[in-house]
Amino acid sequence: MIKPGISVSEDTLGYPNELETCWPASDQKINKDVETVYSITLTGLVQAIGFRPFVYQLAKKWNLKGTVTNGPCGVNIQILADRKIATDFLEEILSNPPALSRITGSKIVKGIFNKFKNFEIIESENNEISVSALLTPDLAMCEQCRRELYDNSNRRQRYPFITCTHCGPRYSIIQKLPYDRVNTTMQEFAMCIACRNEFNDPENRRFYSQTNSCKTCGPELFWYEIKKAQAEPVLLVSQEEILSAIKSALTNGKIVAVKGIGGYLLLCDATSENAVAILRERKHRPAKPFAVLYPDLKKLREDTLVTDLEAKLLQSPVSPVVLVKRKDRNSPTIAESVAPGLDQLGVMLPYSPLLEIIASDFQKPLVATSGNVSDSPIIFQDQKALEELADIADFILTNNRKIITPQDDSVIRFSALHQKKIILRRSRGLSPDIHITKITNSFPAQKIAFGASAKSTFCIQNGNEVNISQYHGNLANYDAQQDFEHSLNHLKNIFKLAYSGEQHTLTLLADMHPAYFSTHLAKEYAEKYDVPLRKIQHHKAHFAAVLAENDLDDDSGNVLGVIWDGTGYGTDGMIWGGEFFYKNQRLHFPYFHSLLNYKMAKEPRISSFSVFYAFSKQPLPALIKDKFTHTEWTYLNKAAGINTLKTSSIGRLFDAVASLTGLIDKTSYEGEAALLLEREAQRYFETNGYDFSASYFDKAEFLIDALISDVQAKKESSEIAAKFHYSLVKFIEYTAKKVGAKKLAFSGGVFQNAVLVDLVIINLTNNFELYFHKQLSANDENISFGQIAYINAAGI
Missing domain, CATH: 3.90.870.10 (DHBP synthase)
Structure with missing residues (x-):
């Protein structure tokens, strides 16, 4: 039986309309004397992972005649066969595809072509109309190549650029689709006779390996x-x-x-x-x-x-x-x-x-x-x-092998107790591929989302396929801006995105923050190409991302979004960061002063002052005042007296508690205070277990006075940190019960905290369905994808 999602057409000639831009129908006249073939089109992650050699070997096993080729939309196979054989052949491909492939769609149609003498891999089609194939990430060296690297009898022993169809650079070297050597930076290295023989040998692991090279002919x-x-x-x-x-x-x-x-x-x-x-x-x-x-x-x-x-x-x-x-x-x-x-x-x-x-x-x-x-x-x-x-x-x-697309290493962690995978940085090996079960193909189907700023990515939707870029760092940095534009223009050209007045209309998406470079760049593109620009609130994009990743779009009204991070521009002009979204409602952690702009994010002592100023009912303790010089203290109080900018940021709340417990007052890198506080909490739970009930939580606020009392009572910083983390979970539970939600979805940089994730799972699993990011980082890297998901869900 053919699996769901496979379409079988009884057309007498050509291809279904939706595929005509990828593989145009033959212009050959219908001739009843010419035998019929079945044409199979496979989309998804099917290039640069040995898919054509796999099909070739399978066709030989089935004793079929025909061709296989890469195209701008994926892989196209043509076989001379009756309907049953053709559908059975397709079913075997779908049942046992190459390990690294991911097929997102398939079509099988009936046409009329000349007879094939055998089965062969033919030159890829380079159609200029439309491109929608998924790009393959760079792949780590496989074990077979590793063994050859140490084999004294192998001609590639200690060759620094050894690869095969199963491993090696892909995304970093591709210049355009389809994926063939001529379209990569390996085109500059002509294969020697030995490498060419491997390339042409169906029995060889390097059969049609586009990165094939050796010491004689490869990079130096x-x-x-x-x-x-x-x-x-x-x-x-x-x-x-x-x-x-x-x-x-x-x-x-x-x-x-x-x-x-x-x-x-x-x-x-x-x-x-x-x-x-x-x-x-x-x-x-x-x-x-x-x-x-x-x-x-x-x-x-x-x-x-x-x-x-x-x-x-x-x-x-x-x-x-x-x-x-x-x-x-x-x-x-x-x-x-x-x-x-x-x-x-x-x-x-x-x-x-x-x-x-x-x-x-x-x-x-x-x-x-x-x-x-x-x-x-x-x-x-x-x-x-x-x-x-x-x-x-x-x-x-x-x-002398050129890099087209720069990438840092991806970074991943697991929570200690439940081994929950948490992606901290999504780059080499992961980007640009993402597997989403359902992409709402709302018109227009081509979109570019420009993402956020500090953890910048962009995302491109082209029809039913989505590619999310690698991490580009902080766009406050000029070089990061240059790399961001370089990668964006590279992918935009690969996918041949069309502008207004051409085949499709392109829509641009950006964050609402007026000072983000990414927002300015989106506005510049919109004006240059005369295409619409839509702005999506930062935390709503976070929520849309985790909903789409968990296929919850159709049930979004029943999901409470818990979106916690450092900063995000709110629709009320305030700095959001402790948000709950449910049935078009917004609840949030109570506002406190956002002081001294970006200086507050770098100096947790300022957050400790701001939180105390907002929530305490006691006289100011020396443990806060002593963190500042007399001049700083005078200025800070003056700033608080005239300040109107507020924040609900849980990220700044972490900073405040890290400072109040004496861990750090000034940071040297982003997230340092939260990392130290998490370290302290983890040490406590490892020693004392996770059966914890002490909380600072009461009536939707944290009792800052109680926390300070613990500090003044000289309680261990690890115990205070554990109590604080547990209090956050109780705050989530309180809010979920208040609105009546049974499903909870989590996003925002705060949920890169493995201790917090473990505590959420331990304490909330019995009463709620919990959803976390699986393929994306919880931080602002997911904003670009969330912008597309938000617009698609809204049907705009």
Whole structure:
């Protein structure tokens, strides 16, 4: 039986109208003497993962004649067969597709064509009318390539660019669709005879592998030494000498910039306090934790309590950075300055052959952080790397395979108790693909959503397919703005998005915040191309994103949205961040002063003053006043007296409690205060268990006076932190009961907090249905997708 979603047409010629822009019907005259073929069209993630070789092998097994080709909408197969064989063949494809593929749609239609002599892969169709295929993320090195990398008898032994149909760069090197070598940056490397033979051999794993290359014909490494802040090329005889030079530099405590799949990484010895201190000073990153690259899982287990679930993800085709618990924070193995004061490490295993060789040669953990100065995007252009990384690195390792789309490493964590997956950054290995069960194809079907600012992404809907970009960082940074526009224009050109007056009308979507760069850029595009621009409130976009991801659009009226973050421009002109949405109602955490603009987000002590000023009924305690100089205190009180801007931000509430408990008054990176407070709560629950009932909650407010009383009573900061986290859950429960909701959906950066997520699951599961993000980060990275989901759900 053909599965649901498959359409079988009895047309005598051609294709259904909705596919004509992707694979036009033959212009051949109908000839009753010509045999009939069935044409199968598959859409979704079906390019760049070995789908055509898979179909070829299957057709040979079935003894079928015909062709398979890539096209701008996916894969097209034509077979000479009767109706039953054709439908059975399609059913086998759908039942057992290649492991990394994801078929989102299929069509089978009947036509009239000439007889085929055999089955073959033919040149891809490059239709200029419409493109809607999903783009494949970059894929971590597979185990077969890893084995070849260490095989003394293999011609690709220690080849830094080894790939096959199952692994290697995809999204970072593609210039346009369909996915063929000529449309990637690998076009500059002509395959040697041996590689060409593999490419043409149906029995070979590299049959039709578009990234196929070897030491003879592939990309090359280039080694530079920094002298007087200038990158000077070092002429080494062989690639192996360069690889040896890397090991020597790292062993001697040097910092090496290495060109990876999505951009440059900065590497140094993670066991050396001196090397890490130098990197922090040069990178201007005083405390934010660094990711650590381990050579293998065995070495990783020596330092951490990595779970089976975490290990599986680390070795998956995504191969992200994963936050894992350290065995002993005071262990001498990893320098304390790698992740100061934290109980977790962000770790990764080598996901590219070059990193595999470097890590394996060094045999100790390496700091592996983005090649940039803090708050700037990852550098991916070679000349820019040679110029700007010369102030940070001692050596630079580059290569001549160009990167089209820059990407940081994805970052993922799991909650301690329930092992709930929480995506912190969605980039290499995950982007741009997203699998949503149902996309409301409201007119117009082409949309670009420009997202937010601090955790910027954009999202493109093209018909029934959605691609969400990689993380681009903070758009307050000029270089981040340039990268954002670069990636946006690249995907816009790939998908051939049409403007007003052409085949389709494009709609642009943006945040309501008047100062966001992304909003300004959307307005600029709308004016330039004369297309409509719609603005969606920040937290409503968050809510729409989690609803769509959980296929709750049709039931949205029965779902309470719990949307908590740091800041978002509200429809009343206030700074939202502690929101509840239910049946067109908005409830929120009580307003308190939003003071001194962005300074408040960087100095938790200001939040502690603001929260006390709003909610306390007691005289001001010294523990707050002593955080400020006399001049600062005078100015702050004056600002509070005339201030009219309010906030409901739970993110700022976390800052306030972190300051009141003495953890931190001034941060050096975003989210530091919340991270420290979460660390304290986790330590308490690990020691005392999760059966907790003490709360600061009462009548929709937190009793700030009670919290201060606990501080003054010198209760442990871990107990206060645990009590605060539990209080947040009780606030959610109180609000849900108040409005009568039985389904709860959570979004916003606050829900990257693993302790809070565990507590929500523990305490609310019995009485409510709970929905979290699964493929998207809870932070502002999901705003762009939420903007599209909001408009589609509204039918606008």
